[in-house]
Amino acid sequence: MIISKRINKISVSPTMKVAGEAKELIARGENVIDLSVGETDFPTPPNVKEAAKRAIDNNETxxxxxxxxxxxxxxxxxxxxxxxxxxxxxxxxxxxxxxxxxxxxxxxxxxxxxxxxxxxxxxxxxxxxxxxxxxxxxxxxxxxxxxxxxxxxxxxxxxxxxxxxxxxxxxxxxxxxxxxxxxxxxxxxxxxxxxxxxxxxxxxxxxxxxxxxxxxxxxxxxxxxxxxxxxxxxxxxxxxxxxxxxxxxxxxxxxxxxxxxxxxxxxxxxxxxxxxxxxxxxxGPQDYVNNLKNEFQARRDYLYNELTAMDGITCYKPQGAFYLFPNISTFFNKRVNGIRIENSVDFAMYLLREAKVATVPGSAFGAEGYIRLSYATSKEKLQEAVKRIKDALSKLQ
CATH class of the missing domain: 3.40.640.10 (Type I PLP-dependent aspartate aminotransferase-like (Major domain))
Incomplete structure (x- = not known):
């Protein structure tokens, strides 16, 4: 065996399947809304970027x-x-x-x-x-x-x-x-x-x-x-x-x-x-962090209210971070176009293919029956994602 036993003991993240297909869809020109990412859509604060530029100019390399x-x-x-x-x-x-x-x-x-x-x-x-x-x-x-x-x-x-x-x-x-x-x-x-x-x-x-x-x-x-x-x-x-x-x-x-x-x-x-x-x-000044927090709270409230209003979805209301982790297990064993949803990976793949919304299956986090959605993206994208998810769920029987 070429690869060490230590490396063979670990697995590639289950998120790779969804992420890989999302990238393929984007490469084909599809308008995918990515709610899978663990990073904010905000730019780095200007004063922090300026400090980095000064360090380069001062040859701190x-x-x-x-x-x-x-x-x-x-x-x-x-x-x-x-x-x-x-x-x-x-x-x-x-x-x-x-x-x-x-x-x-x-x-x-x-x-x-x-x-x-x-x-x-x-x-x-x-x-x-x-x-x-x-x-x-x-x-x-x-x-x-x-x-x-x-x-x-x-x-x-x-x-x-x-x-x-x-x-x-x-x-x-x-x-x-x-x-x-x-x-x-x-x-x-x-x-x-x-x-x-x-x-x-x-x-x-x-x-x-x-x-x-x-x-x-x-x-x-x-x-x-x-x-x-x-x-x-x-x-x-x-x-x-x-x-x-x-x-x-x-x-x-x-x-x-x-x-x-x-x-x-x-x-x-x-x-x-x-x-x-x-x-x-x-x-430096910390106003940026407070503004970020206030914006994320508004996004959390919007997405939480919209998701929990959908039939079949329950969701814990988080006090921190920028994720929602809704329970989607009621959609297991439902079908559409001959395809049966059996687990969170199937559900995430369905949302990606049908709604063009990328999420992360709960199985990646050791919690089958859930998906993770990041609200670290614009309100406009969240609004469009909600519309697409509602439409996709309405087709499941």
């Missing part, structure tokens, strides 16, 4: 320190203190090429053979594959609309074993947009401290919070839980900087040192230009 420039790590430390009440030295912070690399580095640094990693379903698609690549075992806790897609303390206690190494919390959640309250996080923190394992708190959607919900950063719950938490965040979602590839992790110095060691043998430092832009994003 060399390698930086492996864990990131001192300036950027200091800006991150200042942000964490100012906004989250967290004290970290720059030795407790590492900058990586996106929050995804920060997550990957953290899992690789903490997990090995037989170590177990707990997370809930629906989950972000890369969590189980990252655990597999680290030779660990995923322990997946199923959640439901009725519980707000959140882990209950009783479920967490039942999932713990002598091999438990990490709990991954995605708060706010991709794909559901659900958020944990302070009380819910405190209950989880108590269980973590009693059983002495670590938490990776994925807070990449931290600033996209609606309805005045109070989002609490997990390590801010106390000094003891902070010692057991690796906080992961970045610039991609809140500042429309997905392509700039700047993520970071903050945590215990020994864990960050291990991540630094790993990164030194993989990508080394993140882009020097992107890091300079990141300093401005953290230190």
């Amino acid at each position: 060399r390698y930086t320190l492996n864990p990131g420039t001192v300036e950027l790590r200091k800006a991150i430390a200042d942000k964490l203190k100012r906004e989250n009440g967290l004290e970290y030295s720059i030795k407790q912070i590492i900058v990586s090429s996106g929050a995804k690399q920060s997550l990957y580095n953290a899992i690789q640094s903490l997990v090995y053979v037989d170590d177990e990693v707990i997370f809930s379903a629906p989950y972000w698609v890369s969590y189980p594959e990252m655990v597999t690549l680290a030779h660990g075992q995923s322990v997946i806790i199923p959640t439901t609309e009725e519980t707000g897609f959140k882990i209950k303390p009783s479920q967490l206690k039942k999932a713990i074993s002598p091999y438990t190494k990490i709990l991954i919390l995605c708060n706010p959640s991709n794909p559901t947009g659900s958020c944990y309250t302070r009380k819910e996080l405190e209950e989880i923190a108590d269980i973590v401290l009693q059983n002495k394992f670590y938490v990776i708190s994925d807070e990449i959607y931290e600033k996209l919070i609606y309805d005045n919900f109070e989002l609490v950063s997990f390590p801010s719950l106390g000094e003891e839980i902070k010692k057991r938490t690796i906080l992961v965040n970045g610039l991609s979602k809140s500042y429309a900087m997905t392509g700039w590839r700047i993520g970071y992790a903050a945590g215990p110095e020994e864990v960050i040192a291990a991540m630094n060691k790993l990164q030194s043998h993989s990508t080394s430092n993140a882009s020097s230009i992107s890091q300079a832009a990141g300093v401005e994003a953290f230190n």
Whole structure:
């Protein structure tokens, strides 16, 4: 066998089938509305772009320190203190090429053979594959609309074993947009401290919070839980900087040192230009983020109201991120033109072919019976997508 056993253990994302056909339709000139993407349609803030241009003009184009420039790590430390009440030295912070690399580095640094990693379903698609690549075992806790897609303390206690190494919390959640309250996080923190394992708190959607919900950063719950938490965040979602590839992790110095060691043998430092832009994003005016949040809340309200008015669809109303995760299972076993819909992939493919609307099947997130729709696109496109979806659903019998 040419390909290693490690790579053969992981799978290509189930989203590839829908994404591949969507690209083919677009290439043929079809007017596809893409609600599958995990990035905003907003441009990067002008002041951030100007900072990057200055960095180029100043020839800031060399390698930086492996864990990131001192300036950027200091800006991150200042942000964490100012906004989250967290004290970290720059030795407790590492900058990586996106929050995804920060997550990957953290899992690789903490997990090995037989170590177990707990997370809930629906989950972000890369969590189980990252655990597999680290030779660990995923322990997946199923959640439901009725519980707000959140882990209950009783479920967490039942999932713990002598091999438990990490709990991954995605708060706010991709794909559901659900958020944990302070009380819910405190209950989880108590269980973590009693059983002495670590938490990776994925807070990449931290600033996209609606309805005045109070989002609490997990390590801010106390000094003891902070010692057991690796906080992961970045610039991609809140500042429309997905392509700039700047993520970071903050945590215990020994864990960050291990991540630094790993990164030194993989990508080394993140882009020097992107890091300079990141300093401005953290230190500059924050009006952009508030405007982004307000626009997303309006889009969420519109799409949520339209979807839940459709016969056969129920949907949890998210407090964060920019996704809706409607339950479409009532359409299973329905037919149109001799085609039978049996699962979420079939449903997503039907919407793509019939309505020219691209979504993500719930099976990609470990939650059959759902699809994920992103409202990080214009109101006009959302309105047209709603019309097309209604028409497509009316044809199912």
